[in-house]
Ligand SMILES: CCCCCCCCCCCCCCCCCCCC(=O)SCCNC(=O)CCNC(=O)[C@H](O)C(C)(C)COP(=O)(O)OP(=O)(O)OC[C@H]1O[C@@H](n2cnc3c(N)ncnc32)[C@H](O)[C@@H]1OP(=O)(O)O
């Protein structure tokens with residue numbers, strides 16, 4: 001008999017198989033929606049299968065047992081094996097295939113090429129002139145050189161205008177002199193900088209004839225191409241262990257009057273002529289395009305991280321039997337508890353929603369780069385900056401929360417590194433900080449919202465972009481029973497009210513004599529609330545649009561259940577805003593709650609299949625609890641036995657310290 005869930009195999013844990021038999025949709029078809037195409041979904045499966053047949057690509061030991069030095073070595077080893085097999089495993093020009101292959105083999109703990117692919121090459125693509133492309137891009141793509149993106153400093157990360165590294169132009173030699181004037185000017189944090197990269201895109205304050213022109217990107221050689229030794233004038237090293245990414249070498253970097261040629265300013269958009277004349281870019285923030293790129297990709301990446309944790313937690317919850325419901329002779333799967341479902345199912349909905357939003361922002365980013373490179377058109381930048389600033393903040397925050405709930409949903413075993421959930425958590429919450437600290441980025445979106453409200457107030461609502469058009473729409477009461485549109489209207493009302501209230505408060509402070517900056521700071525919490533609501537509205541609308549466009553009926557139906565759960569959960573979560581002015585009644589709240597509980601029941605039979613549809617292989621999950629076959633207990637025992645502490649029955653530390661202490665107590 002053919003089952004709709006394609007993960008069923010002989011010999012699997014029976015409880016998990018039972019779950020898979022109840023699937024109402026084809027998990028391969030759901031994977032097509034998750035990955036955007038039939039081809040990519042299929043190629044992912046084929047690539048995972050091909051990788052599983054190359055033993056050298058497997059982790060040599062479970063990663064949690066490795067120390068930092070071993071992790072870095074192991075990552076680099078696998079990278080070199082992967083390099084040999086690349087062309088046979090994937091179409092190297094297909095980003096989706098490459099991304100999957102790297103996630104599968106390299107995992108998420110970092111490796112020497114992570115920033116090369118994620119920021120260095122994209123920075124060249126976005127910022128290098130045609131001549132610079134010719135000189136650097138081919139070499140970078142062939143990986144003759146390995147690069148990173150060195151912007152953040154010990155003293156400044158958020159406020160780029162105050163970066164202290166200087167790049168002073170000297171017309172007589174046509175060179176820039178890179179210099180680190182203080183300890184706080186040291187570059188600090190860039191991934192793969194410490195030990196792996198021999199080149200970097202360095203962001204430094206451009207100075208010409210004693211005048212500062214602000215942060216600009218330069219391509220800089222850091223190490224000798226043969227010996228890999230740092231070049232004279234360069235101080236570079238690793239910044240030490242972190243919450244996660246410990247297979248990666250985030251680094252520090254200092255310059256001692258280090259000279260680079262004039263051609264090394266990435267000059268597609270702005271340049272310095274031989275005599276020191278500065279030619280401005282078409283948009284002041286165009287040098288930030290590598291950051292906008294990562295932010296545009298973060299929602300899908302984070303959605304998949306949440307998907308990892310949920311695959312582990314949901315599968316485990318179907319295998320973990322504990323406690324009773326009606327029948328006191330049989331314990332039940334913990335997945336049957338309403339609290340467990342409420343903990344996990346809304347997060348499944350969010351994971352799907354975030355992935356769909358990410359597809360949209362990636363498309364918008366690609367369009368922006370096309371426009372900028374073909375005709376210098378930067379008109380989409382402000383909108384995309386506002387959108388991705390809000391999205392990265394809201395998504396990373398909820399993903400962190402969702403992963404932590406997944407860990408707790410696994411009880412004690414969730415706390416073991418065998419679950420791997422704490423590693424996923426560490427990686428995911430890095431996203432709350434990198435690419436713009438979340439509060440700082442919410443405030444960037446708030447600038448856009450405030451400006452939009454000001455446009456409406458001054459009678460220029462017709463100038464609003466489509467994403468904020470609702471800020472000008474008249475309020476109306478909504479009957480919640482009429483489907484997704486009514487939820488959107490309700491959310492629009494709440495979001496609009498908050499944006500207006502925050503703007504009015506901000507303007508009032510200024511009317512009363514506060515400067516713009518002080519008034520802004522006094523309103524900042526309210527402003528971030530407006531940004532979050534606006535972003536959650538965007539996520540909701542994108543989710544609705546995506547589900548509407550699905551053609552496979554069983555898949556659409558399962559997604560509609562998830563969407564309904566999401567709509568009710570979201571509205572309940574922000575209900576206090578709607579209760580504040582009586583917009584929503586307590587009867588309506590009860591209605592929404594009941595809808596939510598009935599969504600949990602509807603989703604229950606598909607829960608395992610919804611996470612199976614992410615089609616993460618066991619290699620990719622690296623989790624004993626999340627194993628596809630559900631054989632958790634024997635494998636947990638084997639995993640524990642493989643702990644280095646269990647190599648001997650009596651540890652030297654016991655002989656050396658503990659025994660003498662115990663012996664002494666006996667005397
Ligand atoms: C083939 C093989 C494939 C292999 C794949 C391998 C996969 C491996 C996977 C490994 C995964 C690893 C993932 C880890 C990745 C980690 C990467 C992390 C990298 C970094 O963190 S890089 C550093 C990031 N740093 C930041 O984000 C800094 C944050 N700060 C800023 O962005 C700015 O300073 C800030 C806060 C925006 C303020 O800028 P400022 O210049 O001060 O501007 P103002 O506030 O004054 O605003 C002025 C005006 O400008 C507008 N603005 C600002 N920024 C932008 C922008 N980017 N675009 C458009 N407009 C912008 C702003 O809105 C204001 O507009 P107004 O109209 O309001 O005046």
Ligand SMILES: Cc1cc2nc3c(=O)[nH]c(=O)nc-3n(C[C@H](O)[C@H](O)[C@H](O)COP(=O)(O)OP(=O)(O)OC[C@H]3O[C@@H](n4cnc5c(N)ncnc54)[C@H](O)[C@@H]3O)c2cc1C
Nearest residue numbers: 149150151152156157158189190191430433434435436439
């Ligand atoms: C895993 C990881 C990888 C990274 N990789 C790279 C990389 O490859 N290259 C690179 O260049 N950098 C990298 N970074 C650095 C990262 O981009 C910065 O740490 C980040 O931009 C935050 O800046 P900050 O550290 O200066 O935080 P701070 O700005 O010092 O934040 C501290 C606190 O101050 C608050 N705050 C700051 N400014 C304001 C404001 N204007 N209004 C209100 N509150 C404010 C923040 O909200 C936060 O609560 C990485 C960081 C991490 C964690």
